[in-house]
Amino acid sequence: MITETSAQLVLEAALSSGGDFAELYMEDTVSNSLVMIDGAVDNATSARSTGAGVRVFSGVRSAYAYTADTSLDALIGAAKAAAAALSSDSRISVVPFRPADYAVSPRIPYATVDNATRIAKMHEAHLASKSYSDEISQVVVSLLDVDKSMFVCNTEGVWASDRRPRMRLAVQAVASKGGDSQTGYDSPGNARGFEGFDLIDPTACGKEASRQAVTMLHADECPAGVMPVVIDGGFGGVIFHEACGHSLEATSVSKGNSVFCGKLGTQIAAPCVSAVDDGTMEGEWGSIHIDDEGTPSRRNLLIENGILKSYLIDRLGGRRMGMAPTGSSRRQDYTYAPTSRMTNTFICEGKDDPEEMIRTMGDGIFAAYMGGGSVSPLTGEFNFAVREGYLVRDGKIVAPVRGATLIGRGADVLMKIDRVGPRMWMAQGMCGSLSGSIPTNVGQPRIRVSQITVGGKGGTLA
Amino acid sequence: MTYNEFRKSVLDTALALGCDAAETVFVEGDSFQVGVLSQEIDTYSVSRKFGMGLRVQVNGRDGYAYTEKLEDPESLCRRALDNARVIGTSDDHPMQGAQTYATVTAPENPVCDMSEREKIALALEAERRALSIDPRVERVSRDMLITGHTTIHISNTLGLDAHRENRYSYSYLSPIVREGDEVHDGMAFRTGRDILDTASLAEEAVQDGLSQLGAAPVHSGNYRVLFKNIAAVDFFEAFMPMFSADNAQKGLSPLAGREGENIASAAVTLCDDPLYPANPRAFDDEGTPSVSKTVVENGVFRTLLHNLKTAKKAGCASTSNADRPSAASPVGIAPSNFYMTSGEDDFETLKRKLGTGLIITEVSGLHAGVNAVTGDFSLLSKGFLVENSEIVRPVDQITIAGSFLTLLKEIETVGSDLKFTPPGSSMLGMPSILISGLMVAGK
Incomplete structure (x- = not known):
């Protein structure tokens, strides 16, 4: 050029x-x-x-x-x-x-x-x-x-x-x-x-x-309240993207604006949770060969058995943090300066039985398909929409429910993940942040969160 | 090639290639942005951007192409022509001819005329003031000042030649407040002349943060809700696609075919006024002269928002709401200056009328928690618990859920405190509104 x-x-x-x-x-x-x-x-x-x-x-x-x-x-x-x-x-x-x-x-x-x-x-x-x-x-x-x-x-x-x-x-x-x-x-x-x-x-x-x-x-309105929720794989991974991923970006961490500042090597998630951001996956929606600063993309292990292992770091963030870039610097286009962003981000495969986690959840929600969400990295407060949800009564899926939103704080909800299933898959999204809108994959196996606030207009879960 | 040479060549080439008509939109602009952190320049950005969108018509069908390289008119025209040939819908999209426009005068924008040094000084001053207001202000997480200038020129082979300029400026301040382990971020913004008053910006932002200290969820249940103007305006903005005739004609709006019906309580009047003095424009993005109109009058739905294409299909006149978010976008529909007319009651009176319930001051996740096709919403929210007309404590980690069209009917009272979003191609304004009931999820 x-x-x-x-x-x-x-x-x-x-x-x-x-x-x-x-x-x-x-x-x-x-x-x-x-x-x-x-x-x-x-x-x-x-x-x-x-x-x-x-x-x-x-x-x-x-x-x-x-x-x-x-x-x-x-x-x-x-x-x-x-x-x-x-x-x-x-x-x-x-x-x-x-x-x-x-x-x-x-x-x-x-x-x-x-x-x-x-x-x-x-x-x-x-x-x-x-x-x-x-x-x-x-x-x-x-x-x-x-x-x-x-x-x-x-x-x-x-x-x-x-x-x-x-x-x-x-x-x-x-x-x-x-x-x-x-x-x-x-x-x-x-x-x-x-x-x-x-x-x-x-x-x-x-x-x-x-x-x-x-x-x-043909669904009823989702009930509101605090309850266990099973979130299916694929776009369900938006929970990790919002509840944790954004708060690991140097954009927030390097300025002290993240709940996960200074937490490297400490437990920030339940031991069943490991998570990765990997921009090298061939042909995947969030993949890049190099980032927008010319650093080759790589697989970054973010969390291993609940322990925080790495942040996502661009050059400028790295200068503030005294750490090396992780191949994570991205931008929508030339009208934005690049900053640390995600690529393909997912919770790794676990060992739990996908059926057992519903069977033993009692009363709650099975979120089969998620919509988008957002987060404030400073406080970790996140929200995201459930596109397709089901009411679970005594461990049995009884009826579809509409209009649900899940909210919480990242640091709390990561500790409350108590099941991670054996098969991971990903889905495509557009992620908006300081350096514009970029393609990213989210992913996870089916997981269970023991307690989370569910918003809906179908009364309280009695 | 200069812009004018390129434009002329593009229009001539389009006709020579067999297009019935052709139109170019050229958008050119510059911008300045500074961010301050700990009394130093943290981020600084200046820009110069331009691009040309071409729309060609073949048998009443539109095709679009866009470029930022002012070279090779023929390939631009061929791409647009290729696109026009695949359009399968049978709706004609008339192109606007030569028009005369009202003269509009934009409000003064003194910050745009400042030197970079003066703008940076304002941003530094805002941070200093925020840090000195209260010992619980730990630091400032964002302190930005942005100015810019955009010109738009629409011209076509039917004789349209429309030119307008827009200057904008806004500032944004987000202080972090801490008490023990509890951390919150406050937020406030200013536009135009109001940017100069950094004291009021800092005070509002800091109070917004401090007022959240001690926040906790409320029990799930049905609550009376008072939407503060700044939350109401974000909330209403998310439902604007419902008022688009394009969405209505495509079966993507529940307001389709409901003109003349009562869709809101009698307290509600909604206006769309492109000539509104705070952000006036003489014509829309396809060159139609601006028209002021009432969209909802005392609860009765009067009109959808139209461009030339939807107006022709509906057999009415364009409401001058044609919109192209960028020169690369096709002609769509958006509100201009869209607002709810204010009522009589100030916020204190509304709080008295609320009695016991919630004040909502912030809604989050609007791109995910709102479905403008169905009107359903479920949104992370913040605010205050009110009992017997007195604020008891701040509230966070709750959601409010409902349906937009039901909510419109449940507006009991409209406040006198009309507040607008920063001016742009659209500007939304809302007073605070009192709602008789909404489902809240909390603890």
Whole structure:
């Protein structure tokens, strides 16, 4: 995207006020988005986004300037603007670049796929969803593909590029009866070329969305109160993402804004809990070959048998914490400075019987399919939605319930996990934080939490 | 190529390739952002961004393409044309022709005119003030000041040539308060001229944090609820998609076909006014001149929000609510300046009318706990327990749950304290509202 000579000029301009580290990031991203309503394509858009960002550090202070204009003049202008915000007596020079190309070409690049091929996949999902039941009143299918080429170089000799294709099919089904409606949703995706459809079954996706919507249409309102909850695998992993993952990011930890500050080597979760963030999993939605600072991605063991082993650390956070980066620095695009984020984050497989954990739970909720959530890392207070829930009475699933939310504090709920099942699977999500919206996987086996607050409007659980 | 050369070339090429019409939207902007921590600049960001969205029409169907590289007009046009050809819906989307617009005057924005040094000084001052208010303020976790400038130019082959500018500024302060092992973060924000009053920003943010000390859940059950304006506005914002005619026509809104019905209590009047003086605009994102309208009048639902496409299908006029969140987005629908008209009662009077129940001051997880298709919500919340019109203690770790349309009918009283979100393409405003009952999950 740029020659070594030009990059050197940009980095030197970035250091002109005495910064002790400078970095240039560039990207060229092409995306296509199709939306199908009731079986007909309603919107079709294509976009190409190109730009660059220059970041300068002076100790733990940082400045960032970005521009959509990637001419050398504009890049040097951005570098000087960032430099102007920081001044020190430090004088360093640019280390010779060590070029490394991590890009892997997809087998079927999206640019070689015509709209008709995309629409055929969407139509398949639509038909499966629509024909699932007479109660399905509307189906919205969307297909997004993004092919991002990125490049980063810095004053410590990093010169690295990556290519990150990703694709996601999403089906939202609405089931209606009388004046009542409920929705169901499924959205598989991966970080491969169009060959990723080898692993995505549009029919299964359409059926799953409709199954949820119809199930919830015939569900009662979820009761409210504190009770045991069994959370199934896959998107259930959002509980770890919110209750723990965000609070392990250097963004919060390095400034003392996390409940898990200073807890390395101590027990923060029940002994049955081990957890990992792994950006190296081939073709997975949250995977990256290198992070946005050029550090190779890796598997980070976060929690082992309840003991906190690692945080997720970017360069700037690492400077504050006196710790090395963990390949976790990510950003939505060049309009954001990168910071520590998750990739594919999951609770590891355990040994407990998935049926026994429901049989012995007494009265509570089985959360079969989770929705999104959020957290305040400072206090660890989190919340997330249950898309498909079931009321459990005396260890037996008795009826579906709708409208449930689970809330709690991360430090409490991690200690209250008392069962972890033997099979882990993951699901795809978009995670929003300081450096924008990025693709991440969440995952877990089926787990049980002995006590958690369940919000719903169906009265109290008597 | 300069922007104007590129724009002309794109429109000419689109017609030459057989499009019936073509429209470009060019958005250009710069921004400044500073974050302060421990009286030093912690984060600093400046930007210059631009991009062009192209919309072409073939047989009444829209196709879109977007680029940030002002080169190769033909490939941009071909991508848009490819996209137009696959549209399967039969709804025509008229393109706006030449229009004349009212002159609007934006409010003064003195912070936008400041030097970077002056803006940084304001952020430093806000942190200093927060730290000096109360010994329980441990430190400040976020102290940001943001300013920016955006210009939008829409032009098309039917003669539309519409240009507008927008300047914005806001500040945000979040102090951390501690008493023993208990930690809370307070929050307050200011926009426009109000940013200059860092004392009031710091005071509000610190009091917000201190007021949470001693918080605990309440027992689960049904409670009368007084939504404070800042919580009410976040809550209402999450249900805005319900008022979109596009969603209604697609079967994704429970308000479809309910114009003329009573959907709310008689205390409720909702307005959408693009000309509202605090954030006025002369036209919407497809160039339709701004129209002020009442959406709900004394409880009666009057109109959905329309753009040219949904208006044509419904056989009415556009309500000037066409929206493109970015130049890369297709034309959709969003509120402009959408607010509930205020009532007579101040917050103290509302608290007296509440009697015994909960004041809700914060709702979280709105992207997950709200379903705008069905109207269901279940949300992590904070606030205060009130008994006999007196605040007893702060409350946290509870959820409130219900249905938006039921809640609209259960609004007993509307307060006089109308408060808006920061101005942007949309700006939402709500007074505090008293609700007769909501299900609460706690201990």
